[in-house]
Structure formats: structure tokens, C-alpha cells
Amino acid sequence: MPELILRFRDEALDAFDWLVFQHGAVLQEVQWHSGSESDLGELMSSHDMAVIFAIPQHCVFMTHFDLPAKASRQILSSIEFQIEDRLGDDIDLQHFAIGDIVNNSVPIIVTKKSIMQRCQVLQKKFNLTISKIIPEIFLCPWSGVEGEVALLEGHDSQNSTLLRFGHYQGFKCQLSLLKSMLVQLNRGQLSQDRSIEQMVYFYTNSDTYEAVKVDGYESQRATPSLDHLNDPKIVNFDLRQREFKRSSVWSGAVKPWKWVAVIFVTFLTFFAYNQLAYLDVLENELADIKLSQYDLVKAHLPAGTTQNDNLKKKLIELINQNKSSLADKDFLSQLLVFSKAKNKYNSIIITKINFQKLSLSIDINSTKLNDVETLVKTLELSSLTVKLENLTIKPDFISGRLVLGR
Numbered sequence: 001m002p003e004l005i006l007r008f009r010d011e012a013l014d015a016f017d018w019l020v021f022q023h024g025a026v027l028q029e030v031q032w033h034s035g036s037e038s039d040l041g042e043l044m045s046s047h048d049m050a051v052i053f054a055i056p057q058h059c060v061f062m063t064h065f066d067l068p069a070k071a072s073r074q075i076l077s078s079i080e081f082q083i084e085d086r087l088g089d090d091i092d093l094q095h096f097a098i099g100d101i102v103n104n105s106v107p108i109i110v111t112k113k114s115i116m117q118r119c120q121v122l123q124k125k126f127n128l129t130i131s132k133i134i135p136e137i138f139l140c141p142w143s144g145v146e147g148e149v150a151l152l153e154g155h156d157s158q159n160s161t162l163l164r165f166g167h168y169q170g171f172k173c174q175l176s177l178l179k180s181m182l183v184q185l186n187r188g189q190l191s192q193d194r195s196i197e198q199m200v201y202f203y204t205n206s207d208t209y210e211a212v213k214v215d216g217y218e219s220q221r222a223t224p225s226l227d228h229l230n231d232p233k234i235v236n237f238d239l240r241q242r243e244f245k246r247s248s249v250w251s252g253a254v255k256p257w258k259w260v261a262v263i264f265v266t267f268l269t270f271f272a273y274n275q276l277a278y279l280d281v282l283e284n285e286l287a288d289i290k291l292s293q294y295d296l297v298k299a300h301l302p303a304g305t306t307q308n309d310n311l312k313k314k315l316i317e318l319i320n321q322n323k324s325s326l327a328d329k330d331f332l333s334q335l336l337v338f339s340k341a342k343n344k345y346n347s348i349i350i351t352k353i354n355f356q357k358l359s360l361s362i363d364i365n366s367t368k369l370n371d372v373e374t375l376v377k378t379l380e381l382s383s384l385t386v387k388l389e390n391l392t393i394k395p396d397f398i399s400g401r402l403v404l405g406r
Contacts, residue, residue: 003131004047007032007054007139010048011117020047021226040126050131053119055239057136057162057172061087062108064168067101079108097241099168107168109135109239114246130246133239134229137162137170140202141228147197149185151178152224165196168237313368334360334384334404341378345371351399360404369398379404 007017010328017032035043065082079098080091087110095116099107116133123130140152140162152162161178164170165185173181186196202224229235240246333352337361342348348371352363366372372388379386384404391400 001049002047002114003050003052003229003395004043005054005081005139006053006138008056010056011059011112011115013037013055013122017337020049021052021229023227025038037122040122044126044128050129052131053133054136054139055111055115055133055172059111059115060135060137062107062135062137062168062170063110064105064107064204067104067106078105083108083110095239095242095244097239099237109168109237111135111239114195116239120244130240131236132229132235134235134237135239136172137164138229138235138237139226140164140170141222141225142167142170143200145198149182149196149199151199152202181235330358331355331360331405332406337382338362338379338402338404339380341375344378345375347371348375354404362402362404364400364402366398367396368394372398372400376402 002020002022005019005021009015009017014037016035018035019032063083063086065079080094080096084091089112093113094110095113097109097111099109119130119133122128140150142148142150142164144167146166149163149165152164160172161175162170162172163178163181169177171181182196182199197218199219201219201221238246334355342350345366345368347368348364348366350362351365352361353359364372376388378384379402384406387403389401389403392398
């Protein structure tokens with residue numbers, strides 16, 4: 001994802017050089033452009049992306065502090081007093097940022113609080129999404145190999161060069177002073193116990209490379225790139241600490257949607273409240289319906305039944321019980337009618353009786369066909385329906401089945 005780098009020229013953070021950094025791109029393909037605060041609004045409208053602030057190197061003091069073997073948090077929280085004698089300004093006006101502790105040594109980068117406050121003003125004014133705020137020297141790639149010195153051609157309006165020889169060590173100088181600065185660095189006048197073993201020149205102009213190359217040292221020319229800015233092993237630092245601690249790298253991008261999110265959450269809350277209220281109404285109506293059902297059928301339900309019981313189940317049980325009782329009564333009544341009619345005909349013999357689905361089936365044998373026909377007619381005059389099925393007639397024997405029903 002591309003990022004916009006603003007490389008400020010002075011403490012006011014008004015004038016700057018800028019470029020759009022695309023991952024994998026080299027600086028010979030994208031040149032620095034000059035701009036000022038008045039150009040920033042138009043610049044952001046045409047480049048909607050995260051921003052890296054590079055604070056001018058002369059506005060930054062970088063050092064390190066050796067901690068005791070078992071340092072407490074109190075020492076870190078009062079680190080400004082530990083290095084106060086190295087600063088020339090009032091420490092109350094300074095902002096202290098601390099890096100990761102390595103081998104009991106803690107890197108410290110100091111800049112003015114007014115500069116950090118100015119960064120906040122620019123962020124709010126132009127609704128910027130700032131991914132990090134770094135010293136300008138971090139724009140120069142460094143491999144992390146002790147004894148290696150990296151030089152990055154300025155490409156800016158000041159025609160300056162960045163010289164870096166450690167994670168938190170380096171400076172910025174004019175091209176005309178570069179050779180003498182390298183000599184002093186190698187003699188240890190700029191850094192204790194520092195000697196140059198190899199120099200890497202990140203220059204795109206071959207004439208410039210030849211002009212600054214120092215004889216007698218192993219050197220190589222490399223194509224400049226800014227990919228190291230996204231490598232936490234090389235640039236693992238952000239000046240936004242303490243009272244300037246970042247809330248989120250997306251803080252600027254979220255702001256335009258803040259009120260949309262508030263309205264959306266409010267709508268969801270209102271919708272959920274209405275749904276809960278409607279559900280409460282439905283539950284009350286359901287309770288009223290159950291109560292009405294109970295009032296209608298309670299006279300027919302067994303004693304002890306309440307409206308909280310499963311009324312449907314109770315009614316089905318009651319109906320089944322009534323059906324069973326009705327069937328028993330019907331069987332007896334049909335059998336009684338048949339018995340009264342059959343008593344007149346001694347020739348008719350009952351061989352089988354079956355009662356199913358409220359119908360009474362009786363298998364009979366007889367030696368007289370007339371008695372069977374007369375019995376059927378007698379039963380038809382009662383309240384029963386009569387069917388004569390499976391009739392078998394032989395010269396001296398008759399069999400069949402009488403089916404009686406309501």
C-alpha cells in the first residue's frame with residue numbers, strides 16, 4: 001500500500017519535501033517534490049493514503065542510556081533527568097521517546113514538545129492518517145551491521161546528505177562537508193569507538209558518488225529504496241509516545257465515518273428496542289388467548305388442571321377416554337338389542353362375536369333360513385343398521401355374519 005512521506009525542512013513544520021512511496025519502488029523512479037502547508041490540503045485530496053512524518057534531523061537529539069543490570073520502571077519513567085546534562089534546553093519543553101532496551105542500553109530520541117503539538121495540529125486540520133513519526137535520519141537505510149556507514153543522497157531542496165551508522169546514530173550535512181565528516185567519524189570524533197569498515201552509498205547520480213567516495217575504504221553503490229520503513233527490525237520506532245501516544249494508525253481515516261457509525265448504532269438500538277417491545281405485546285396477547293381457552297374448556301377438564309398446563313394434551317386425553325367409554329356403552333347396547341331379538345329363534349347358534357370401530361360382528365349358524373331372515377328384519381326395525389355377509393346356504397345348514405352398527 002502506498003504511503004505519503006512528508007520530510008519537513010524546519011522546526012515550524014511548514015515547508016516540506018514529499019514523495020509517494022510505493023513498496024518496492026526506488027527513489028530514482030520517484031523524486032522529492034517541494035510543498036508547504038498551503039499545499040497539503042490539495043495534496044491529500046489527490047493522495048488518500050497513510051502519511052509518514054519525518055522530523056528534521058537538526059530538531060532531533062539522539063542518544064542512549066546504559067541501565068543498571070536490574071533497572072526499575074522508575075528509572076525509565078524519569079529518563080529525562082538521567083540525560084538532562086546532555087541537553088541544552090529546559091527539559092519541561094522537551095519530548096522524550098524511548099526505544100527497545102538491548103543489552104541494558106536504552107535508545108532515547110528527544111525533540112521539542114512544540115514540534116509534536118504541531119504534528120497534532122496538522123493531523124487534525126487535514127484529517128491525516130499518520131502511520132508513524134520518525135527522525136529524518138531513519139529515511140536512510142542501514143543494514144544493522146556494525147562498522148557499516150550508509151549515505152543517502154538528499155534528493156531534497158537543500159541538497160543535503162543523510163549519514164547513518166547505527167540504529168539510532170547518524171546526522172545530516174551538506175554535500176560539501178560530507179568528506180570531512182566521514183574523516184571525523186572514522187577517527188571517533190563523532191562517535192566513541194567508531195571506525196568505518198564499509199560504506200554503502202545510496203546514490204542515483206554517478207558524478208555525486210565519485211565526488212564523495214572516500215579512498216581507502218571498502219565501498220559499494222546501491223539503489224536507494226524506502227522499503228526498510230516498513231521493516232520493524234530496522235525501523236521499530238515512533239515518536240508518538242507518552243502524552244502524544246497514538247490512539248490508532250487509523251484515527252484519521254475513521255473520523256469521516258464517526259457520525260455515520262453513531263447514527264447506525266443509534267438506529268440499531270432503536271430497532272432492537274422496538275422489536276423487544278413488540279415481542280412483549282405478542283407475549284401478553286398469547287397469555288390472554290391461553291386464558292380465554294382455559295375459561296372455555298375448564299368445565300370439561302379434570303380437577304386440578306390449570307391454564308399453565310398443556311390444554312391441548314389434556315383435551316386429547318379426555319376425548320380418548322370418552323371414546324373408550326362410548327365404545328363400551330355402544331357394544332353393550334348393540335349386544336342387548338341383538339340378544340332380545342335372537343331369543344325368539346332357538347335354531348340360530350352364535351359361533352363368534354367381534355366388536356371393532358363401533359360395529360358388532362356376529363357369526364351365526366342355523367338350520368332354518370326363515371329364522372335368519374326374520375331375525376334380520378327384526379333388527380332392522382330397531383335403531384341398528386344390519387348387514388348379512390358371507391351367507392352360505394346348504395340343504396340342511398345355513399351360515400353367515402351379521403354386522404350391526406349405529
